[in-house]
Amino acid sequence: MEKVLTLQATIFLLVAVGFMLKRIGLIGPQGQKNLNDLVIYVILPCNILHAFMNSPVEGRLLYYLEVLLISVGIQIFCVFYGRLIFRKEPEGKNKCLRYGTICSNAGFLGNPVAEGIYGAEGLVLASIYLIPQRIMMWTSGLAVFSGTTDRKETVRKVLTHPCIIMSELGILLMFTGWKLPAPVTDAVDYIGNCNTAFSMMAVGMILADINVKDFWDRTVAKFTFHRLVVIPAVVYGVCSFLPLDKNAFGICVLLAAMPAGATTSILAEKYGVDSPFATKMVIFSTLLSLPTICLWSMVL
Known part of the structure:
Protein backbone atom coordinates (compact mmCIF):
# COMPACT_ATOMS: atom_id res chain seq x y z
CA MET A 1 0.00 0.00 0.00
CA GLU A 2 2.95 2.32 0.62
CA LYS A 3 3.97 1.81 -3.00
CA VAL A 4 0.44 2.65 -4.19
CA LEU A 5 0.46 5.86 -2.13
CA THR A 6 3.87 6.82 -3.49
CA LEU A 7 2.74 6.25 -7.09
CA GLN A 8 -0.41 8.31 -6.61
CA ALA A 9 1.58 11.17 -5.08
CA THR A 10 4.09 10.99 -7.97
CA ILE A 11 1.29 11.17 -10.54
CA PHE A 12 -0.25 14.28 -9.03
CA LEU A 13 3.11 16.02 -8.59
CA LEU A 14 3.88 15.47 -12.29
CA VAL A 15 0.42 16.74 -13.22
CA ALA A 16 1.05 19.80 -11.01
CA VAL A 17 4.33 20.52 -12.86
CA GLY A 18 2.53 20.50 -16.22
CA PHE A 19 -0.27 22.63 -14.76
CA MET A 20 2.19 25.28 -13.53
CA LEU A 21 4.19 25.30 -16.78
CA LYS A 22 1.02 26.14 -18.69
CA ARG A 23 -0.34 28.63 -16.15
CA ILE A 24 2.86 30.70 -15.94
CA GLY A 25 3.15 30.72 -19.72
CA LEU A 26 6.43 28.83 -19.99
CA ILE A 27 4.70 26.52 -22.47
CA GLY A 28 2.07 27.91 -24.82
CA PRO A 29 -0.53 26.22 -27.07
CA GLN A 30 2.03 25.38 -29.79
CA GLY A 31 4.49 23.98 -27.26
CA GLN A 32 1.71 21.89 -25.74
CA LYS A 33 0.80 20.50 -29.16
CA ASN A 34 4.47 19.69 -29.84
CA LEU A 35 4.77 17.92 -26.49
CA ASN A 36 1.68 15.81 -27.25
CA ASP A 37 3.16 14.82 -30.62
CA LEU A 38 6.48 13.99 -28.97
CA VAL A 39 4.73 11.68 -26.48
CA ILE A 40 2.55 9.95 -29.07
CA TYR A 41 5.08 9.49 -31.87
CA VAL A 42 8.39 9.03 -30.01
CA ILE A 43 8.19 8.46 -26.25
CA LEU A 44 5.20 6.10 -26.13
CA PRO A 45 6.49 3.84 -28.95
CA CYS A 46 9.84 3.51 -27.15
CA ASN A 47 8.07 2.80 -23.86
CA ILE A 48 6.02 0.03 -25.50
CA LEU A 49 9.09 -1.57 -27.09
CA HIS A 50 10.94 -1.35 -23.77
CA ALA A 51 8.06 -3.13 -21.99
CA PHE A 52 7.97 -5.99 -24.48
CA MET A 53 11.74 -6.43 -24.44
CA ASN A 54 11.63 -6.80 -20.65
CA SER A 55 8.80 -9.38 -20.55
CA PRO A 56 10.30 -12.90 -20.31
CA VAL A 57 8.31 -15.89 -21.62
CA GLU A 58 10.65 -18.80 -20.93
CA GLN A 75 -10.33 -6.25 -23.62
CA ILE A 76 -13.07 -7.55 -25.91
CA PHE A 77 -15.59 -7.19 -23.07
CA CYS A 78 -14.48 -3.58 -22.44
CA VAL A 79 -14.90 -2.64 -26.11
CA PHE A 80 -18.55 -3.74 -26.15
CA TYR A 81 -19.22 -2.61 -22.57
CA GLY A 82 -18.11 0.95 -23.33
CA ARG A 83 -20.27 1.10 -26.44
CA LEU A 84 -23.32 -0.11 -24.50
CA ILE A 85 -23.01 1.90 -21.29
CA PHE A 86 -22.12 5.25 -22.88
CA ARG A 87 -24.11 4.99 -26.11
CA LYS A 88 -26.37 7.94 -25.18
CA GLU A 89 -23.54 10.37 -24.48
CA PRO A 90 -22.64 13.17 -26.96
CA GLU A 91 -20.12 12.16 -29.62
CA GLY A 92 -17.08 13.89 -28.07
CA VAL A 113 1.33 -2.64 -7.74
CA ALA A 114 1.57 -6.20 -9.08
CA GLU A 115 5.22 -6.41 -8.07
CA GLY A 116 4.55 -4.96 -4.62
CA ILE A 117 1.78 -7.49 -3.86
CA TYR A 118 2.91 -10.61 -5.73
CA GLY A 119 6.65 -10.09 -6.08
CA ILE A 128 1.91 -10.57 -20.08
CA TYR A 129 -1.53 -9.23 -19.12
CA LEU A 130 -0.71 -5.85 -20.67
CA ILE A 131 0.13 -7.23 -24.14
CA PRO A 132 -3.50 -7.26 -25.41
CA GLN A 133 -4.20 -3.86 -23.85
CA ARG A 134 -1.21 -2.29 -25.56
CA ILE A 135 -2.36 -3.73 -28.87
CA MET A 136 -5.99 -2.64 -28.31
CA MET A 137 -4.82 0.81 -27.23
CA TRP A 138 -3.38 1.47 -30.67
CA THR A 139 -5.92 -0.45 -32.76
CA SER A 140 -9.50 -0.28 -31.49
CA GLY A 141 -8.65 2.55 -29.09
CA LEU A 142 -6.97 4.73 -31.71
CA ALA A 143 -9.81 4.03 -34.15
CA VAL A 144 -12.26 5.48 -31.59
CA PHE A 145 -10.53 8.88 -31.84
CA SER A 146 -9.62 8.82 -35.54
CA GLY A 147 -13.31 9.10 -36.43
CA THR A 148 -13.02 7.86 -40.00
CA THR A 149 -15.76 5.64 -41.39
CA ASP A 150 -13.46 4.23 -44.04
CA ARG A 151 -12.41 0.87 -42.58
CA LYS A 152 -9.47 0.47 -44.95
CA GLU A 153 -8.21 3.93 -44.08
CA THR A 154 -8.66 3.24 -40.36
CA VAL A 155 -6.73 -0.03 -40.65
CA ARG A 156 -3.99 1.71 -42.64
CA LYS A 157 -3.61 4.50 -40.09
CA VAL A 158 -3.60 2.09 -37.18
CA LEU A 159 -1.12 -0.39 -38.69
CA THR A 160 1.30 2.38 -39.67
CA HIS A 161 1.12 4.12 -36.30
CA PRO A 162 4.53 4.10 -34.53
CA CYS A 163 3.01 2.52 -31.40
CA ILE A 164 1.62 -0.42 -33.35
CA ILE A 165 4.87 -0.87 -35.29
CA MET A 166 6.74 -1.00 -31.98
CA SER A 167 4.17 -3.44 -30.54
CA GLU A 168 4.72 -5.78 -33.50
CA LEU A 169 8.49 -5.51 -33.17
CA GLY A 170 8.25 -6.00 -29.41
CA ILE A 171 6.17 -9.18 -29.71
CA ASP A 189 15.10 2.51 -22.61
CA TYR A 190 16.17 6.10 -21.92
CA ILE A 191 13.46 7.57 -24.14
CA GLY A 192 10.78 5.14 -22.92
CA ASN A 193 11.54 5.98 -19.30
CA CYS A 194 10.42 9.58 -20.00
CA ASN A 195 6.87 8.37 -20.68
CA THR A 196 5.37 8.81 -17.23
CA ALA A 197 6.82 12.29 -16.66
CA PHE A 198 5.91 13.71 -20.07
CA SER A 199 2.48 12.06 -20.25
CA MET A 200 1.36 13.31 -16.85
CA MET A 201 2.76 16.81 -17.48
CA ALA A 202 0.76 16.86 -20.72
CA VAL A 203 -2.35 16.01 -18.69
CA GLY A 204 -1.53 18.87 -16.30
CA MET A 205 -1.31 21.33 -19.20
CA ILE A 206 -4.77 20.33 -20.37
CA LEU A 207 -6.03 20.61 -16.78
CA ALA A 208 -4.75 24.21 -16.67
CA ASP A 209 -7.39 25.15 -19.26
CA ILE A 210 -10.29 23.75 -17.21
CA ASN A 211 -12.41 26.03 -15.03
CA VAL A 212 -12.36 24.69 -11.45
CA LYS A 213 -16.11 25.31 -11.20
CA ASP A 214 -16.67 22.91 -14.10
CA PHE A 215 -14.52 20.10 -12.70
CA TRP A 216 -17.36 18.09 -11.14
CA ASP A 217 -19.14 16.05 -13.80
CA ARG A 218 -21.79 13.38 -13.21
CA THR A 219 -20.74 11.53 -16.36
CA VAL A 220 -17.14 11.36 -15.12
CA ALA A 221 -18.37 10.00 -11.78
CA LYS A 222 -20.41 7.38 -13.65
CA PHE A 223 -17.37 6.41 -15.73
CA THR A 224 -15.18 6.16 -12.62
CA PHE A 225 -17.65 3.82 -10.92
CA HIS A 226 -17.75 1.51 -13.96
CA ARG A 227 -13.95 1.66 -14.49
CA LEU A 228 -12.93 1.04 -10.86
CA VAL A 229 -15.77 -1.08 -9.48
CA VAL A 230 -18.04 -2.71 -12.06
CA ILE A 231 -15.44 -3.95 -14.56
CA PRO A 232 -13.13 -5.56 -11.94
CA ALA A 233 -16.20 -7.03 -10.21
CA VAL A 234 -17.22 -8.72 -13.48
CA VAL A 235 -13.66 -10.02 -13.93
CA TYR A 236 -13.66 -11.28 -10.33
CA GLY A 237 -16.96 -13.11 -10.86
CA VAL A 238 -15.90 -14.77 -14.11
CA CYS A 239 -12.41 -15.73 -12.92
CA SER A 240 -13.91 -17.29 -9.76
CA PHE A 241 -15.28 -20.08 -11.96
CA LEU A 242 -11.96 -20.72 -13.72
CA PRO A 243 -9.21 -23.05 -12.42
CA LEU A 244 -6.68 -20.23 -12.09
CA ASP A 245 -3.61 -19.94 -9.90
CA LYS A 246 -4.19 -17.47 -7.04
CA ASN A 247 -1.56 -15.06 -8.33
CA ALA A 248 -2.92 -15.09 -11.88
CA PHE A 249 -6.44 -14.54 -10.51
CA GLY A 250 -5.30 -11.57 -8.43
CA ILE A 251 -3.33 -9.96 -11.24
CA CYS A 252 -6.29 -10.11 -13.65
CA VAL A 253 -8.66 -8.48 -11.14
CA LEU A 254 -6.22 -5.83 -9.92
CA LEU A 255 -5.18 -4.68 -13.39
CA ALA A 256 -8.82 -4.56 -14.47
CA ALA A 257 -9.39 -2.09 -11.60
CA MET A 258 -6.99 0.59 -12.85
CA PRO A 259 -8.08 4.19 -13.66
CA ALA A 260 -8.24 5.81 -17.10
CA GLY A 261 -4.90 6.03 -18.88
CA ALA A 262 -3.17 9.38 -19.49
CA THR A 263 -3.34 8.68 -23.24
CA THR A 264 -7.08 9.40 -22.99
CA SER A 265 -6.27 13.10 -22.52
CA ILE A 266 -3.33 13.11 -24.91
CA LEU A 267 -5.21 11.54 -27.82
CA ALA A 268 -8.31 13.65 -27.14
CA GLU A 269 -6.11 16.75 -27.42
CA LYS A 270 -4.42 15.38 -30.55
CA THR A 286 -6.89 8.25 -10.67
CA LEU A 287 -7.74 10.06 -7.44
CA LEU A 288 -10.48 7.58 -6.51
CA SER A 289 -8.39 4.58 -7.55
CA LEU A 290 -6.34 4.92 -4.35
CA PRO A 291 -9.08 3.59 -2.02
CA THR A 292 -10.50 1.16 -4.58
CA ILE A 293 -7.12 -0.48 -5.33
CA CYS A 294 -6.58 -0.86 -1.59
CA LEU A 295 -10.03 -2.46 -1.22
CA TRP A 296 -9.50 -4.87 -4.13
CA SER A 297 -6.12 -5.81 -2.71
CA MET A 298 -7.75 -6.73 0.61
CA VAL A 299 -10.52 -8.71 -1.13
CA LEU A 300 -7.94 -10.72 -3.05
Missing part, protein backbone atom coordinates in the same frame (compact mmCIF):
# COMPACT_ATOMS: atom_id res chain seq x y z
CA GLY A 59 9.55 -21.46 -18.47
CA ARG A 60 5.86 -21.38 -17.61
CA LEU A 61 4.48 -20.69 -21.08
CA LEU A 62 1.10 -22.36 -20.45
CA TYR A 63 0.69 -20.41 -17.21
CA TYR A 64 1.36 -17.15 -19.04
CA LEU A 65 -0.97 -18.16 -21.85
CA GLU A 66 -3.88 -18.40 -19.38
CA VAL A 67 -3.32 -14.82 -18.24
CA LEU A 68 -2.94 -13.67 -21.85
CA LEU A 69 -6.24 -15.27 -22.92
CA ILE A 70 -8.11 -13.80 -19.95
CA SER A 71 -6.68 -10.38 -20.77
CA VAL A 72 -7.86 -10.75 -24.38
CA GLY A 73 -11.34 -11.59 -23.09
CA ILE A 74 -11.33 -8.56 -20.78
CA LYS A 93 -17.68 12.49 -24.59
CA ASN A 94 -18.65 9.12 -26.03
CA LYS A 95 -15.24 8.75 -27.71
CA CYS A 96 -13.36 9.66 -24.54
CA LEU A 97 -15.50 7.33 -22.40
CA ARG A 98 -15.13 4.39 -24.77
CA TYR A 99 -11.37 4.85 -25.00
CA GLY A 100 -11.08 5.19 -21.22
CA THR A 101 -13.03 1.96 -20.80
CA ILE A 102 -10.73 0.09 -23.18
CA CYS A 103 -7.41 1.59 -22.06
CA SER A 104 -6.60 1.92 -18.37
CA ASN A 105 -3.47 3.17 -16.64
CA ALA A 106 -2.39 -0.40 -15.88
CA GLY A 107 0.88 0.12 -17.74
CA PHE A 108 2.10 2.65 -15.17
CA LEU A 109 0.23 1.82 -11.97
CA GLY A 110 -0.32 -1.87 -12.64
CA ASN A 111 3.26 -3.10 -12.88
CA PRO A 112 4.54 -1.70 -9.56
CA ALA A 120 8.72 -10.74 -9.21
CA GLU A 121 6.21 -13.27 -10.53
CA GLY A 122 3.50 -10.62 -10.31
CA LEU A 123 5.56 -8.26 -12.45
CA VAL A 124 6.00 -10.89 -15.16
CA LEU A 125 2.28 -11.76 -15.11
CA ALA A 126 1.38 -8.07 -15.32
CA SER A 127 3.65 -7.66 -18.36
CA LEU A 172 8.66 -10.55 -32.25
CA LEU A 173 11.61 -9.83 -29.96
CA MET A 174 9.84 -11.19 -26.88
CA PHE A 175 8.90 -14.54 -28.36
CA THR A 176 12.06 -15.10 -30.44
CA GLY A 177 14.52 -13.95 -27.78
CA TRP A 178 16.36 -11.82 -30.34
CA LYS A 179 18.23 -8.81 -28.98
CA LEU A 180 18.71 -5.38 -30.48
CA PRO A 181 22.24 -3.90 -30.43
CA ALA A 182 23.11 -2.53 -26.99
CA PRO A 183 23.22 1.15 -28.06
CA VAL A 184 19.75 0.85 -29.63
CA THR A 185 18.35 -0.91 -26.55
CA ASP A 186 19.80 1.72 -24.24
CA ALA A 187 18.44 4.58 -26.36
CA VAL A 188 14.96 2.98 -26.39
CA TYR A 271 -7.70 14.69 -32.37
CA GLY A 272 -9.63 17.71 -30.98
CA VAL A 273 -12.14 15.59 -29.03
CA ASP A 274 -13.16 17.33 -25.76
CA SER A 275 -9.75 17.07 -24.05
CA PRO A 276 -10.92 18.92 -20.89
CA PHE A 277 -13.54 16.20 -20.32
CA ALA A 278 -10.93 13.49 -20.96
CA THR A 279 -8.59 15.13 -18.45
CA LYS A 280 -11.32 15.16 -15.80
CA MET A 281 -11.78 11.43 -16.45
CA VAL A 282 -8.06 10.77 -15.89
CA ILE A 283 -7.70 12.96 -12.78
CA PHE A 284 -10.95 11.92 -11.08
CA SER A 285 -10.57 8.18 -11.70
